[in-house]
Amino acid sequence: MLAEKYPNEVKKILAKYPPERKQSAVMPLLHLAQLEAGFVDRHAVVEIAGICGITETDVAEIIGFYTLYHDAPEGKLRLQVCTDISCALRGADEFLAKVCERLGIQPGGTTPDGLVTVEAVMCLAACDKAPMFQVQGPDGIAYHENMTVDKTMEFIETARKEVK
Amino acid sequence: MTKFEPVLTRNTRYPDSEKIATYLAHGGYETARSAVKMQPDAIIEMVKRSGLRGRGGAGFPAGVKWGFMPTDAPQKIVAVNTDEGEPGTFKDREIVERDPHSVIEGVIIAAYAVGANRAYVYIRGEFFLGVKRWIKAIADAYEQGCLGKNIFGSGFDLDMSVHRGAGAYICGEETAMIESLEGKRGSPRLKPPYPAQIGLFGLPTLVHNIETLACIPHIVGRGPEWFAGIGTAESKGPKIFSVSGHVNQPGNYELPLGISLREIIYEYAGGMRGGRALKAVIPGGASTPMLTASQVDVPMAFETLKAAGSELGTGAIVVMDETTCMVEAACRLSKFFAHESCGRCTPCRVGSVRLYEILERIRRGKGQKDDIEFILEIARGIDGNTFCPMGAALVNPARSAIQHFRDEFEYHIANQRCPVSGKPN
Ligand SMILES: Cc1cc2nc3c(=O)[nH]c(=O)nc-3n(C[C@H](O)[C@H](O)[C@H](O)COP(=O)(O)O)c2cc1C
Ligand code: FES
Numbered sequence: 012m013l014a015e016k017y018p019n020e021v022k023k024i025l026a027k028y029p030p031e032r033k034q035s036a037v038m039p040l041l042h043l044a045q046l047e048a049g050f051v052d053r054h055a056v057v058e059i060a061g062i063c064g065i066t067e068t069d070v071a072e073i074i075g076f077y078t079l080y081h082d083a084p085e086g087k088l089r090l091q092v093c094t095d096i097s098c099a100l101r102g103a104d105e106f107l108a109k110v111c112e113r114l115g116i117q118p119g120g121t122t123p124d125g126l127v128t129v130e131a132v133m134c135l136a137a138c139d140k141a142p143m144f145q146v147q148g149p150d151g152i153a154y155h156e157n158m159t160v161d162k163t164m165e166f167i168e169t170a171r172k173e174v175k
Numbered sequence: 176m177t178k179f180e181p182v183l184t185r186n187t188r189y190p191d192s193e194k195i196a197t198y199l200a201h202g203g204y205e206t207a208r209s210a211v212k213m214q215p216d217a218i219i220e221m222v223k224r225s226g227l228r229g230r231g232g233a234g235f236p237a238g239v240k241w242g243f244m245p246t247d248a249p250q251k252i253v254a255v256n257t258d259e260g261e262p263g264t265f266k267d268r269e270i271v272e273r274d275p276h277s278v279i280e281g282v283i284i285a286a287y288a289v290g291a292n293r294a295y296v297y298i299r300g301e302f303f304l305g306v307k308r309w310i311k312a313i314a315d316a317y318e319q320g321c322l323g324k325n326i327f328g329s330g331f332d333l334d335m336s337v338h339r340g341a342g343a344y345i346c347g348e349e350t351a352m353i354e355s356l357e358g359k360r361g362s363p364r365l366k367p368p369y370p371a372q373i374g375l376f377g378l379p380t381l382v383h384n385i386e387t388l389a390c391i392p393h394i395v396g397r398g399p400e401w402f403a404g405i406g407t408a409e410s411k412g413p414k415i416f417s418v419s420g421h422v423n424q425p426g427n428y429e430l431p432l433g434i435s436l437r438e439i440i441y442e443y444a445g446g447m448r449g450g451r452a453l454k455a456v457i458p459g460g461a462s463t464p465m466l467t468a469s470q471v472d473v474p475m476a477f478e479t480l481k482a483a484g485s486e487l488g489t490g491a492i493v494v495m496d497e498t499t500c501m502v503e504a505a506c507r508l509s510k511f512f513a514h515e516s517c518g519r520c521t522p523c524r525v526g527s528v529r530l531y532e533i534l535e536r537i538r539r540g541k542g543q544k545d546d547i548e549f550i551l552e553i554a555r556g557i558d559g560n561t562f563c564p565m566g567a568a569l570v571n572p573a574r575s576a577i578q579h580f581r582d583e584f585e586y587h588i589a590n591q592r593c594p595v596s597g598k599p600n
Contacts, residue, residue: 027336032376034358038341042300063358076360078342079300095262096461096507097419097493133344133511134262134461135301138417138491139425145301152303 013044013058021062033063037073041080047149049089050081078132079147086121086128087174089147090167094131097138106142107131109160114167126171148174176442177434182413183389184429187273193308195315198276204321206396207283211329218288218395225399226411227391231256231347231384232460232488233564234477243371244289245379251291252380253282254356254370255388257298257305258340258347261460262511263491266415267385269427271298271305274389275312279335281391283326286333289381293334297352300341309337344515348563349382351517362519363563386415407433410476410487418444420494421451432487433479437471440494451496455579459488461508462568464575485575500595501580502587506534508572512565520562526553527569534573537584540591540599547577547584 014021020043028035037059044055051074060067074080092110094103107118111129114122121128137143140156144163148170155166181188191197198204210218223238244251255278259267270278282294296313298306313335316322324332338356340346346355350364353375374380390412394402403411410432416439419425423445430439436458440446447453453468458475464485466473473483480487495504513531518524530553533546543549554570561567577584586594593600 027338029376032357035338035356037358038355039339042339042341065358072360073341073358076343077300077340080341094507095511096457096504097263097425099507100420100493100495100499133514134260134264136259136265136268136299138263138265138419138493139427141419151307152301154304 013040013055014062017043025062034065034069037063037065037070038077041070041073045080046151048084049087049147049149050084086126087148088127088170090127090129090144090163091132091135091147092129092142092144093133093135093137095134095138097134098141098143101141103142106158106160110163113160113164124171126174127167177430177438179413179430181429182393183277183386183415184269184274184427186277187269192273193275193312195276195312195319198274199319203276204280204319206392207280207287207321208327210284210395211287211327211331215288215290218284221395221399222288222391223399225390225394225402226406226409227387227394227402228410228477229384230386230390230414230489231349232261232462234487237383237387240371240383241285241289241381243369244291244381245372246290248290248379250293250378251289252375252378253286253289253291253294254349254352254375254380254382255282255294255296255385256347256349256352256382257296257302257385258344258352259299259302259489260344260347260515261462261489261491262508263417263419263457263493264460264489265417265419266427266490268299268302268305269415270385270389271302272308275309276316277389277392278385279312279316279321281388282335283321283333284391284395285381285383285388287329287331291381292332294336295356295375296335296337297346297356298337298339300339306337306339313337343517344511345517345563345565348565351563352382353380360517362517363565365562405431407474407476407478409478414475414490416475417489417491418494419492421448421496421499422446422494423448430475433474433476435471436466436473436475436492439475439492440471444492444494447494447496449496451498453494454497454499455495455501455504455576457491457493457495457572459486460491461493461511462565462571463488464571465504465579467579498595500538500593500600501576501583502534502538502593503600505573505576506531506538509534509569512569512572516565516569520566522557523561523563523566523569526557526566529553530557530570530573537587538593538600540587540593542584542588542591544588546588547581550574550577
């Protein structure tokens with residue numbers, strides 16, 4: 012339960028919006044709920060609906076609309092490679108293909124140990140530093156810019172030791 | 176090379192530029208301190224005289240927008256737009272991560288001038304570092320008496336908080352951003368009423384791009400005439416240009432509006448990678464029409480780019496050399512819009528996907544005889560017929576690519592391969 016686990020954070024989030032506008036808290040509460048497990052589970056949906064005074068369907072709709080929220084577990088780390096125009100002009104497609112090949116997965120797939128999911132995503136506002144990806148994980152989101160395939164594999168190997 | 180002393184990115188060169196101590200050490204918050212003792216109308220007048228136009232893409236005159244805020248409403252809001260998601264654009268991220276206090280100072284001045292006591296900073300969800308730094312920056316500003324009750328002993332109160340987005344390009348559209356701040360999906364609202372009339376929580380709301388607000392302390396501090404002395408007849412002040420693609424030194428370059436595209440590419444961004452020839456440029460982010468190499472002398476200003484058949488947009492310059500397949504480029508850009516359509520209205524939801532599908536089949540060497548006409552017809556069906564301005568934007572990549580490089584599309588269809596690479600892509 013968020014209210015038990017993070018009482019101060021929940022209070023701070025609610026204080027940001029007018030008392031009669033609790034629905035505004037749905038996005039920050041979802042970010043909070045998702046942080047550790049990497050996805051929002053059923054219990055959190057029910058609890059957030061209760062806190063915000065909206066229905067569970069309303070909460071589920073928000074999860075579905077915004078790409079950073081997930082309703083099912085995937086790899087512990089989501090490695091999201093930008094393949095949008097500027098990055099594509101500087102080799103993002105080949106980069107993505109090679110990283111996937113080294114990991115033995117397809118884009119969108121997860122390594123067999125459940126560590127990394129590799130996905131192609133739209134522009135991340137790092138267009139001058141391609142190839143680049145962001146990693147969505149238990150500590151939030153981190154950008155990795157001007158990457159090479161080797162540097163990426165090193166990062167994954169280090170994470171494999173740390174995350175387990 | 177045009178000599179230009181950076182204004183908006185000056186602070187980002189200091190070490191620890193995001194910290195309040197750094198900002199204060201360089202004279203930070205002094206302009207806001209004096210501004211909250213001025214007549215609010217006098218500040219609005221200064222912003223009008225400066226000629227500042229919005230940096231979020233639409234280029235609306237800022238002072239005019241401030242003037243639209245009703246004077247008699249008891250509660251008003253300022254909302255900062257940092258949802259930056261337009262492909263090719265990465266200027267706001269630099270400001271959000273490295274110079275939060277300039278923007279907070281700009282918001283204090285704007286809020287005081289229009290009589291708002293509440294401010295929200297909507298930050299793109301992926302900018303996790305930026306969000307963290309802003310939470311700290313706001314807390315520090317409260318501690319120093321720059322935010323909260325009775326700012327600088329003036330009797331003026333202002334509260335500010337961060338609202339983190341969660342991945343949706345459309346939330347950069349101002350009314351979709353307001354919906355998102357209210358805890359809903361980011362679906363644009365019908366305008367009018369404009370946010371200045373009915374915005375967040377039903378209250379008059381002044382929405383600005385973060386770069387626009389970063390200009391405010393300089394306009395008020397150095398005077399509107401100084402600001403208006405930079406730029407062209409209709410485009411005033413400094414601007415951060417994000418340059419990406421096939422150049423030697425991609426990056427953000429702060430330069431006066433009106434500088435030529437050529438100078439930015441060849442003098443600042445280090446010229447073309449590998450000395451290759453320039454083929455096409457997107458001058459203002461993914462939603463602005465492409466230009467060709469022959470148009471590279473165009474001054475980067477609102478009015479001149481319009482005359483050249485494009486737009487200044489966000490000032491994000493995507494440079495493509497002779498090895499670029501224009502079908503592939505148009506296809507990639509259209510994929511973005513198909514992915515980001517919020518789904519609210521049919522021309523955008525269905526049209527964006529159809530455009531992408533046809534471009535994709537041409538790219539793969541499976542194009543059909545009438546596909547070019549088909550694309551142009553779909554574009555006509557979208558443009559002007561959507562709920563929000565995204566429709567007008569999403570047709571630009573395909574339409575401008577066909578306008579300038581029609582023979583390349585025809586070659587793809589007739590020969591089932593790309594004239595540049597010799598293969599289907
Ligand atoms: C589809 C779409 C996306 C937009 N995205 C952004 C954005 O990410 N950031 C932004 O400041 N403005 C964006 N805008 C423009 C805003 O609607 C609005 O004009 C702007 O925030 C106003 O601020 P300004 O006057 O300071 O430019 C977008 C508009 C549209 C139609
Ligand atoms: S195009 Fe890849 S970060 Fe912008």
